[in-house]
Amino acid sequence: METTLLITSMLLTLTVILSPMLLPLLSETFKNSPTTITHAIKTAFFCSLVPMTLFIHSNTNVIVSYWEWKLAPNFKIPLSFKIDQYSMMFFPIALFVTWSILQFATWYMATEPYTTKFFSYLLMFLIAMLTLIIANNMFLLFIGWEGVGIMSFLLIGWWQGRAEANTAALQAVLYNRIGDIGLILSMAWLALTLNTWELQQASSPTQIHTLPLLGLILAAMGKSAQFGLHPWLPAAMEGPTPVSALLHSSTMVVAGIFLLIRTHHMLASNQTALTLCLCLGALSTLFAATCALTQNDIKKIIAFSTSSQLGLMMVTIGLNLPQLTFLHISTHAFFKAMLFLCSGSIIHNLSGEQDIRKMGNLQKMLPTTTSCLTIGNLALMGTPFLAGFYSKDLIIEHLNTSYLNTWALLLTLLATSFTATYTLRMTLLVQTGFTRTPATTSTNESNPTITNPIIRLALGSILAGLLITSYITPSKTPPMTMPTITKTAAIIITILGIIMALELSTLTHTMTSPKQNIYLNFSSTLGYFNPLTHRFFPTKLLSNGQKIASHLIDLSWYKKMGPEGLADLQTMVAKTSTTIHSGLIKTYLGTFALSILTILSTQI
Amino acid sequence: SELSKDLMPGPYPRTPEERAAAAKKYNMRVEDYEPYPDDGFGYGDYPKLPDKSFHERDPWYQWDQPDVRHNWGEPMHWDFDMYIRNRVDTSPTPVPWHTMRKHFLIFLSTMLIMFGLGEIYPSYRPVGPKQYPFNDLYLERGGDPNKEPPVVTHYEI
Numbered sequence: 001m002e003t004t005l006l007i008t009s010m011l012l013t014l015t016v017i018l019s020p021m022l023l024p025l026l027s028e029t030f031k032n033s034p035t036t037i038t039h040a041i042k043t044a045f046f047c048s049l050v051p052m053t054l055f056i057h058s059n060t061n062v063i064v065s066y067w068e069w070k071l072a073p074n075f076k077i078p079l080s081f082k083i084d085q086y087s088m089m090f091f092p093i094a095l096f097v098t099w100s101i102l103q104f105a106t107w108y109m110a111t112e113p114y115t116t117k118f119f120s121y122l123l124m125f126l127i128a129m130l131t132l133i134i135a136n137n138m139f140l141l142f143i144g145w146e147g148v149g150i151m152s153f154l155l156i157g158w159w160q161g162r163a164e165a166n167t168a169a170l171q172a173v174l175y176n177r178i179g180d181i182g183l184i185l186s187m188a189w190l191a192l193t194l195n196t197w198e199l200q201q202a203s204s205p206t207q208i209h210t211l212p213l214l215g216l217i218l219a220a221m222g223k224s225a226q227f228g229l230h231p232w233l234p235a236a237m238e239g240p241t242p243v244s245a246l247l248h249s250s251t252m253v254v255a256g257i258f259l260l261i262r263t264h265h266m267l268a269s270n271q272t273a274l275t276l277c278l279c280l281g282a283l284s285t286l287f288a289a290t291c292a293l294t295q296n297d298i299k300k301i302i303a304f305s306t307s308s309q310l311g312l313m314m315v316t317i318g319l320n321l322p323q324l325t326f327l328h329i330s331t332h333a334f335f336k337a338m339l340f341l342c343s344g345s346i347i348h349n350l351s352g353e354q355d356i357r358k359m360g361n362l363q364k365m366l367p368t369t370t371s372c373l374t375i376g377n378l379a380l381m382g383t384p385f386l387a388g389f390y391s392k393d394l395i396i397e398h399l400n401t402s403y404l405n406t407w408a409l410l411l412t413l414l415a416t417s418f419t420a421t422y423t424l425r426m427t428l429l430v431q432t433g434f435t436r437t438p439a440t441t442s443t444n445e446s447n448p449t450i451t452n453p454i455i456r457l458a459l460g461s462i463l464a465g466l467l468i469t470s471y472i473t474p475s476k477t478p479p480m481t482m483p484t485i486t487k488t489a490a491i492i493i494t495i496l497g498i499i500m501a502l503e504l505s506t507l508t509h510t511m512t513s514p515k516q517n518i519y520l521n522f523s524s525t526l527g528y529f530n531p532l533t534h535r536f537f538p539t540k541l542l543s544n545g546q547k548i549a550s551h552l553i554d555l556s557w558y559k560k561m562g563p564e565g566l567a568d569l570q571t572m573v574a575k576t577s578t579t580i581h582s583g584l585i586k587t588y589l590g591t592f593a594l595s596i597l598t599i600l601s602t603q604i
Numbered sequence: 605s606e607l608s609k610d611l612m613p614g615p616y617p618r619t620p621e622e623r624a625a626a627a628k629k630y631n632m633r634v635e636d637y638e639p640y641p642d643d644g645f646g647y648g649d650y651p652k653l654p655d656k657s658f659h660e661r662d663p664w665y666q667w668d669q670p671d672v673r674h675n676w677g678e679p680m681h682w683d684f685d686m687y688i689r690n691r692v693d694t695s696p697t698p699v700p701w702h703t704m705r706k707h708f709l710i711f712l713s714t715m716l717i718m719f720g721l722g723e724i725y726p727s728y729r730p731v732g733p734k735q736y737p738f739n740d741l742y743l744e745r746g747g748d749p750n751k752e753p754p755v756v757t758h759y760e761i
Contacts, residue, residue: 163671163689170690279719401729407715407722482729518707521699527711528704531697542686551645 002058009050010064010083010134013091016044017130020123034109037119038102041126045095055088056471063136063200077197082136085472086261086326090133093330096460097250097337098126100453104341105242107449108348118158122246125151129251133258138187138197141259145183145223148252149176155247156239168235171534175232179222179256186215199262208266213273216263217280224256224310227284231530233307234291237299241344244299249306249340250333257313257325264322275405278318282408282415285311287527289418293425294524297354298343301426305380306336308415315412316395319402323475328391331465335379335387338457342373345450346430349443356429363431365443368451370431372458377423379461381494382416390465392416394478396490401479413493420497421504428505616642617649627651630679640682651679657687657694735759 020040023030065080081087102122109115128147135141149172157169189212190197220226225233236248247253260267260277267273285308292304309332316325347354349366363370375386382392396416399409445451485492522528559565580587610629616639617623626649627637640647661673668675672688686692697704735758738744742753 161671167690275723279722283715283719403726403728405719405722406725406727407718409722409727522707522711525697525699525704528699528708531693532704532708535692535694538692539686542691543683546683546686547645554646555644 002054003060003062006051006054006058006060006083007062007064009047009054010081010091013044013047013051013095014130014134016040016047017095017123017127020120021127032116032120034102034106034115034119037123038099038106041095041099041102041123045092045099048091048095051083052088052092055083055085061085065136075191075195077137077139079140080136080198081134082199083134085323086258087134089326089330089468089472090258091130093333093464094126094129094133094251097333097457098122098246100457101242101246101337101341103449104245104344104453105240107447108242108344109240118155118240121151121155121158122242125155125247125252129255132255136199138190138199141262142183142187145180145219145255145259148247148255149173149180149223152176152236152247152252155243156236158240158243159238162238165238168232168238171235172232175225175229176222178229179219182215182218182222183259184215186212186219189215207269210270210272213267213270214276216259216267217273217276220256220260220314221280222256223259224253224314225284225307226256226280226311226314227287228280230284230288230307231526231534234300234303234526237297237303241299241340241347244303245337245340245344248303249336253306253310254313254329254333257310257317257329260314260317261322261325264317264320267317268320274318274320276318277314278408279405281311281314281316281318282405282411283311284308284314285415286411286418287311289415289422290523291526292422293418294520295422296357298346298356298359298426298430299340299354301356301422302336302339302343305339305419305422308419309336309380311415312392312395312412315399315408318408319395319398319404321395321398321476323472324391324394324398327465327468327472328395330468331379331387331391331461334457334464335376335461338372338454338461339376339380341454341457342369342376345369345445345454346373349445350437350441353437353441356426358436359430360433360437361431361435362443365435366445368445369454372454373431374427375458376461377427381420381423381498382490383494384491385466387461387463387465390469393490397479397482397487400486400489401482413489416490417493417497417500420494421501424498424501425505428501613648613650615648622649631677632679647682650682653679653681655681655683655687655694657692658689659693659695732759 017040020032020037024032062083063080064083065078067079069077069079071077102119105119105122106115109118112118125148128144128151130144132141132144132148135144153169153173156172157165159165187197189209193209194201222229233248233253237244239247267277288304288307288311292301292308295301295304309328313325313328313332316328346359346362346366346369349369350359353359379386379388382388384393396413399412525531560568580591614626617626623637623639624634626639627634630637630651632651636651638652639649640652658673661667663673665673667673674680681687687694699707739753740756743749747753
């Protein structure tokens, strides 16, 4: 009975989300507008609270299967939805965050032409993302996966007249495509060996071969910007701020991690794959935190912070803790989206200024926005009892008490302290100190369209951790006993990072400007990864491709396979047979003898 | 309609007059004109322009086509589709190339070596073998009750 109600309310939510797409097709007078889409998502959020409450009450996992696509006589792909803890918790969170972002975007994109097209793109992205979340088989997941990739391309390159935005969108698509190789590899392996794409059938009693798991990890690397396939995430900041808030902080970039959560039963038995996840995540989180230390663009700092937290999520997957990873995804969505919205409000109020060296003393000019920025930064640092604490502190406790790679542990702890450092640097430069903005900027945040979403997300980032942990029972027992220093490790490291940031800020106020040194150059140019890869590989690929396509193929088909080749063959034959046609008696006698010997040898 | 025969690219220029004619055809000065070497790859008399991408051209100059930073009639590079602003950037980097490569490889190799070391020496909570009471459970494990049980020393952690 409750199951039926659960499924029905779930389908109702999905229908409400699809309605702005379908209603203009059915009615002649209905026109979409930003406000209708925002209201639709708001309704969908309230609808999605029903299945979430029902699920928490009944704790029944449901797989709903409709229809079937009979691809081959033995291989059927149903349209199946999985209603379990992850999808039921993620729906309200994603819809809440999207509602706030869409409400903010009605103000942010007000001066744009084609706002309705922008909102429709965001809605299509949300539909693809929710398809990914609720998918029970790899096929539906792949549809959602590709959908979010394409919408990311369209949304990053929203201002398509700008060459940097086009380059960034292209980067996003190409890096995601490299990850898709891994996903398709694992899908092919699953179809060949287990003859199914359903996730619940993919757990076999024996160990899963490492190859599909490597494919899944490559897919997560591409989509969630782990080290090696990471440059697209900071470049994606070329898109408008609502796009950065929705896609590249809360929802799309967690799709890779979500894939690993969905398939964790395959990963759980393979220690190699888990160690790979752990080391990759640790490297990503430290690399991103190092790069964030020297950035001057507010959006880039938050982008690297996202990249670092994604690395932390990958570390948690490597510790075989999918539920804790999901908790971190949920809490991270709130405060990261809020950080982006606050930065968007700051940018618009300063008429497009994004450089934190040109901001200061905004605490007095934009009190609500900067207070919420502070709350978001505190949550990001893992301040006790805000949202980030529940997930981040637990992750670090698990790290300290598990059997794992020592270097991964050290890197993650170092990255946690760097998180505190760059967050505090951003806060100090943006909100405190003397004003470095031009004197004639008029700042105005009296519009409730700005303040309401930000305050809503601030409430979420304060309460979300507490609410989620109170109502969801953990599937694995958390470590209960540990020495005090292990228990307080996260706090101590964060405080060390804060002290470091305060020390450095007093240094910058009292000493001269920093000269270039090795570490500053490495950090501010993002580890030289971008120039090294983006110049070397495309040059080689494109020029070799051009050479093969035009020179080699032309040379071979038009020349060697055609007239010139024929001519070469003819000349070779002519040259070899010239000796026989020279007119010397010796050659004639020789050929006579050879032919008589051949005939005689065949007769004997 | 198409270009006339004398405006299309032609064979490799051998005499100075052919070079001058080719330079005029491609709208270049004779001093600047340098064809690709004649090694059978089919470049013909197409000029060999310096391998510089459009990122390096002045963003503030009033180009005829500002988005590609190109003027009308200017000869295009053979690989021009590689050098547009969405693709390869050949502008000079603040740090020289070999320094960048060296620093990045040092970083990457340090990380990989340390990860390897971390695998050999992992971190874990201190553990010890389990200690059982009653002389290591001598009687429960089927020991002879008449004989003297072996002495077992326990340690307190």
